[in-house]
Amino acid sequence: xxxLTRRLNTLPVVLPISFFMVLLAQKASFADLRICNRTxxxxxxxxxxxxxxxxxxxxxxxxxxYVCKKYCAPWVAEGWWVLSPGxxxxxxxxxxxxxxxxxxxxxxxxxxxxxxxxxNFCIGSGRFKYFQGQGRSCAETYNPAFVEGFREFRTGNARxxxxxxxx
Numbered sequence: 001x002x003x004l005t006r007r008l009n010t011l012p013v014v015l016p017i018s019f020f021m022v023l024l025a026q027k028a029s030f031a032d033l034r035i036c037n038r039t040x041x042x043x044x045x046x047x048x049x050x051x052x053x054x055x056x057x058x059x060x061x062x063x064x065x066y067v068c069k070k071y072c073a074p075w076v077a078e079g080w081w082v083l084s085p086g087x088x089x090x091x092x093x094x095x096x097x098x099x100x101x102x103x104x105x106x107x108x109x110x111x112x113x114x115x116x117x118x119x120n121f122c123i124g125s126g127r128f129k130y131f132q133g134q135g136r137s138c139a140e141t142y143n144p145a146f147v148e149g150f151r152e153f154r155t156g157n158a159r160x161x162x163x164x165x166x167x
Contacts, residue, residue, distance in 0.1 A: 031159035032096075032160055033091050033102065033163065034090050034160070034162040034163070035081060036088040037084065037087055039166065040085050042108065043082075043083050043165055045080065046077060046104065046121075046128075046148075047077070048119070048121045048150055049103070050074060050076075050099040050101070051076060075121070076130070077130050078129040079105075079123060079127070088162070096161055100154050105123070115151055117149050117151030120150070122142060123148050
């Protein structure tokens with residue numbers, strides 16, 4: 001068998017692998033918000049961010065023909081990400097340049113460490129994703145829910161950002 005024949009025989013294996021690598025590289029180059037726990041304790045994290053432009057103010061696709069106007073909720077608060085010591089997770093998988101202002105609230109197991117701030121968002125005791133804005137209070141909209149103060153952080157023009165929780 002000649003060299004050319006052997007190389008042609010490897011194409012069915014090499015092409016799919018090459019295609020997969022290109023897709024993986026594109027996904028990696030997209031953008032995301034990562035959260036890392038650099039404490040010695042398990043932490044629980046919630047974030048708040050402005051809605052994506054592709055959605056209306058109630059989280060519905062603009063192409064769905066449904067537009068929520070009565071209780072516009074341009075902000076989303078969601079959680080909880082549970083991070084063991086030394087672990088990281090991707091909280092948002094989107095280009096962060098759309099809105100460079102984000103918020104987070106976090107606390108450690110036993111509530112010994114807290115990352116809180118002055119911007120209030122509605123949160124739940126279990127896994128939640130709450131759309132928030134003008135019109136209704138947290139208690140009227142979500143049950144059970146309560147308000148917690150979140151810290152602001154800015155991502156600048158970065159497509160990717162890592163929020164690191166230190167003790």
